[in-house]
Amino acid sequence: MRELTYYVALSLDGFIASPGGEFDAFLAEGDHMGPLWERYRGTAPTALARSVGLEVEDGPFDTVVMGWNTYGVGLPDHHLADPYQHLRQIVFTRSHVAPAGSDGVTFTDADPVETVRALKQEEGRGIWLCGGGALAAELADEIDRLALKINPVLLGGGVPLFGQRPYAPSAWTREHTRAFESGVVLAEYARS
Structure with a gap:
């Protein structure tokens, strides 16, 4: 069965983006970039x-899958209506329509949990939860792996890693941790 991995950058205080959705405070250069890629x-x-x-083929x-706000980071100024052309792309939205140039993207208002459960039953490689926090909160019980790129920065506010998830402790097992000179730490966990 395929697994859902939440692979995302976050701040030391647990935010994946600023209050406006930007993530430019995270390090885009440093010794962590090559090994993470x-x-x-x-x-x-x-x-x-x-x-x-950089080659995009043969990844994990x-x-x-992503929410509209994560997808929308590439619009309109960045002209990324079809950002991950090498992947099957699914964007969850209840109110937005597909922009021009997004032919390779599936937009759906379907239930994210049901959709991910169906994807897990298909043949193929892993499923990447790209963001955002609200979608991660909805899919929390479906996430099999966490791959957190912890950046050495405090944001003080913004989009939390798991949105407004209600109190519901769940155990995870640390599988791998690697610290880089840049200050970025890759912390990988599997559901216990």
């Missing part, structure tokens, strides 16, 4: 990765 190849927009010579995921 090697481990999670294909987790950058196709055109961006190829423009800097063949499907990416």
